Amino acid sequence: MRVRVLGSAAGGGFPQWNCNCPNCDGVRKGTIDAAPRTQSSIAVSSDNINWLLFNASPDILTQFQRLPELQPARAIRDTAVRAIVLMDAQIDHTTGLFMLREGKTPLNIYCTDMVHEDLTRGNPIFNILGHFCGVAWHPIPTATSTSFQVDGIEDIKITAIPLTSKAPPYSPHRHDPHEGDNIGIRLEDTRSGKVLFYAPGLAAIEPHVLTIMHQADCLMVDGTCWSNDEMRTLGISDKLSLDMGHLPQSGPGGMIETLRPLKAARKILIHINNTNPILREDAPERLTLKQENIDVAFDGMDFTL
Ligand code: MLT
Ligand code: MN
Ligand code: ZN
Numbered sequence: 001m002r003v004r005v006l007g008s009a010a011g012g013g014f015p016q017w018n019c020n021c022p023n024c025d026g027v028r029k030g031t032i033d034a035a036p037r038t039q040s041s042i043a044v045s046s047d048n049i050n051w052l053l054f055n056a057s058p059d060i061l062t063q064f065q066r067l068p069e070l071q072p073a074r075a076i077r078d079t080a081v082r083a084i085v086l087m088d089a090q091i092d093h094t095t096g097l098f099m100l101r102e103g104k105t106p107l108n109i110y111c112t113d114m115v116h117e118d119l120t121r122g123n124p125i126f127n128i129l130g131h132f133c134g135v136a137w138h139p140i141p142t143a144t145s146t147s148f149q150v151d152g153i154e155d156i157k158i159t160a161i162p163l164t165s166k167a168p169p170y171s172p173h174r175h176d177p178h179e180g181d182n183i184g185i186r187l188e189d190t191r192s193g194k195v196l197f198y199a200p201g202l203a204a205i206e207p208h209v210l211t212i213m214h215q216a217d218c219l220m221v222d223g224t225c226w227s228n229d230e231m232r233t234l235g236i237s238d239k240l241s242l243d244m245g246h247l248p249q250s251g252p253g254g255m256i257e258t259l260r261p262l263k264a265a266r267k268i269l270i271h272i273n274n275t276n277p278i279l280r281e282d283a284p285e286r287l288t289l290k291q292e293n294i295d296v297a298f299d300g301m302d303f304t305l
Contacts, residue, residue, distance in 0.1 A: 001156060001189040001305050002045045003196060003218070006053075006063035008297035009037035010224050010246075010273040011092035013059065021234050024274050033281040037299050038063055039092045040200050040271040042220070043070070043081075044187060046155045053084045054185065054198060060096030066300060082152035083108035085140070088182045088201055089118035090168045097125055103133035110138045110150065112160070112180030114167070122170045142180045144208055147188075159186040161212050165201040165222075166245030182245065186212050194305045196220065197264075200271035203245045205258050216264045218305050221255065222246050223269025223296065226276050226285055234275055246271075249278070250285075256292055266305075270297040 007013075014037040015024035026032030038059035045051045051070060057063065064070050070080045084107065087093060100107055107129065111119070116137060119126045126135045140160045141148065147159040165182035167174050173181070184199030197216040201224075202209070213219060224246035231237040241248045249255040249269070259267050269289070272278065277285045278296050289296065 001187065001192070001194065001196065002048060003220075003303055003305060004043045004067060005270065005297050005299060005301035006041040006043055006067065007038035007057050007059055008270050008272060008299055008301070009039050010271045011039060011090065012274055013037060013039050014272070014274040014279060016274045019236070019274055021236060021275050023276070023279050027279075034279045035298055037272065037279075041093070041096070042198060042270075043067065044153075044156065044196075045069075046153060046189065046191075049080060050082045050152045051080045052150055052153045052156070053081055055087055055093035055200070056084055056096030056100065057092055058095045060099050063299075077104050079103070083110060083138070083150045085150075085158070085185065086111040086115050087185065087199070088165065088168070089115040089123065089171065090201070091123070091170075093200075094119060094123070094125055097129060101129055101132035106134035106136040108136050108138065108150070110140050112140045112142055112183060114173075114178050114180035118168060118171050122172055123168070140180075140183065142183065144212070155190045157188040157190055159188075159212075160184075161186060161197075161199070161209055163199060163202055163209060164204040164206060164245075166203070184209065184212070186216070189305065192305070194218070196305055201245055203242055203247050205247070213258075213262055213264075216262070218266040218268070219259065219262065219264045220268045220270050220297065221259075223249065223255070223272045223276070223278070225273055226250050226278060230273070230275050236275065256288070256294065259294060260292060266303075267292075267294045268297050268301075269294060272296065
């Protein structure tokens with residue numbers, strides 16, 4: 001299974017348009033050692049011909065241009081994207097769907113009932129797409145024992161893992177969590193038996209999630225904030241990382257401690273907020289991650305599992 005990071009930043013991207021935190025200001029001016037990043041999404045393929053997208057970021061058109069395989073040019077209108085799996089209904093994971101409205105057939109979209117509800121009510125993207133290409137909705141089961149496959153994506157078994165994170169700020173049930181608001185994804189290559197766990201939004205490591213994380217050969221998990229009060233300390237917002245549904249990396253019970261005992265050969269942080277010090281290649285926090293065998297995703301990161 002080939003995994004391509006289309007985008008590695010959290011909502012807002014890096015740099016964020018209105019932000020002058022040391023990272024955003026520094027990357028804009030070229031005074032820090034850090035690469036700009038688009039908003040998070042990955043693409044996966046088992047044959048290098050047919051691709052499955054996880055989330056549709058507002059930066060999707062730029063991301064497609066950077067991965068020419070997504071346009072195989074077999075017909076006057078064509079795409080290598082067979083389907084899109086949504087992990088949640090957040091703006092940074094769904095509004096890229098608008099950019100795919102020219103599709104000649106309905107977009108194959110896999111998401112849970114809860115995400116479908118948000119995308120037909122609170123932020124009715126699916127209804128609006130109904131006036132263009134339309135949406136072929138495939139409900140995702142949230143029972144962790146139920147796996148599914150996507151047509152055209154052979155040899156990849158997909159299992160949704162319900163997670164504790166947050167429904168989007170616009171959602172009628174933002175403060176009233178429901179199973180299926182957020183999922184992580186377990187992907188198994190049925191030829192090699194290798195397992196990838198992908199969870200760009202992850203606030204609490206519940207026992208059923210930890211079980212799946214123990215099985216994974218590669219973990220790509222929430223890298224939003226280094227510390228819980230990062231945005232507060234910078235004077236940007238009162239919001240804590242955990243309030244937004246993201247487990248910080250540092251501190252007791254944080255992501256670093258969570259990942260330490262796991263056997264996965266690759267541990268990668270993704271969905272990195274522009275305030276996070278790990279965006280700087282030479283930051284002391286990066287050295288800490290290196291010592292823990294944890295990588296920081298970047299746009300264009302590409303590997304085979
Ligand atoms: C999040 O990951 O918490 C959201 O993307 C925040 C947002 O919508 O800006
Ligand atoms: Mn986000
Ligand atoms: Zn910033």
